[in-house]
Amino acid sequence: MTQGQKTRLPAFEFALASPEQKAVLDEILSGPRGNLDGPFLGWIHSPQLAQHAQRLGAFCRYRTGLSVRLSELAILVTSVHWRAQAEWYIHYPIALRAGVPEALAEQIRTGATPQFDEPDDALIYAFTTELYETKRVSDATYARAVERFGHETTINLVGLLGYYALVAMTLNVFDMRAEGQTTLPFGE
Template sequence: MTQTPLSRLPAFDAAQALPEQKAVLDEILSGPRGNLNGPFLGWIHSPELAQHAQRLGAFCRYQTGLSLHHSELAILVTAARWQAQAEWYIHYPIALKAGVPEALAEQIRTGATPQFDEPDDALIYAFTTELYDAKRVSDATYARAVERFGHETTINLVGLLGYYALVAMTLNVFGMRAEGQTTLPFAE
């Protein structure tokens, strides 16, 4: 359990972990993720933040009311907006497996205007990009989201976007890469 040589953080040695750090690691590893790939070895240097963030992340990843397809699409848009190398690297194959078309993912990665086959994909993209670009969501887009997904899931979508923006910021600020990552989806 070590970070890549690019990381700005000190190497983390699980054998030397504090009890609070061990509790976080154990919860992550025994949960639905089952691995520490992503921001967790950065957050572990602040065990209380790590615990809160990983629990929020488990909710945002698995319990928002969105399909895995739509969650992963929103995560890819976030990764592309933040040019988060590890976030894209980790979530791209998950998104493809969940049914996000490869051509759509590539359009999002490169900043091209996406072509949508599914209206719900276009809605997730519109909601996400409006929020990131305008720092707000228009009344029309909000109404479409609530009509399609309901209030609770729309609230959860905002939470998912906030959480994955936090992940992207963590990965970018601390120079973290995904386990096994040898290529970068975005130029540096």
């Protein structure tokens, strides 16, 4: 079986995987993700990085203390910042299922001024865009995040943003697309 994604990397042959690569792939497939869509078939060319990154990703995606809706909203904002085609393609339907309004997602994707119905959505958007645009978070935004989510979850939010920036960079550098992706959410 070969890798089905478009990529700059050589096709990964599952039948030729090293024991280290097989261990990583087995852990991903038996975990909450259950699939290899995203950066994993890129990272697998460096099994140690793949193992550490996928474990960090499992934490950042499923155990930050944020709701799935807020995590997925932060991931969508990250994908827009990096113009990460596959990241948006993969997470957009997950975000909609988690309750992110389609109109809000589209406003974020196109760069329109988002209209928020939920204060938590507005806070996640403000924190994320402020960090990406200014490389810092203001005292006021930081205080709002800590007041709403606490220190631990705010730290985990920063981890989530860093992890999905790594995912986006991986997808972009190696020109990776999601399995079955035929359309691009961002112009190239």
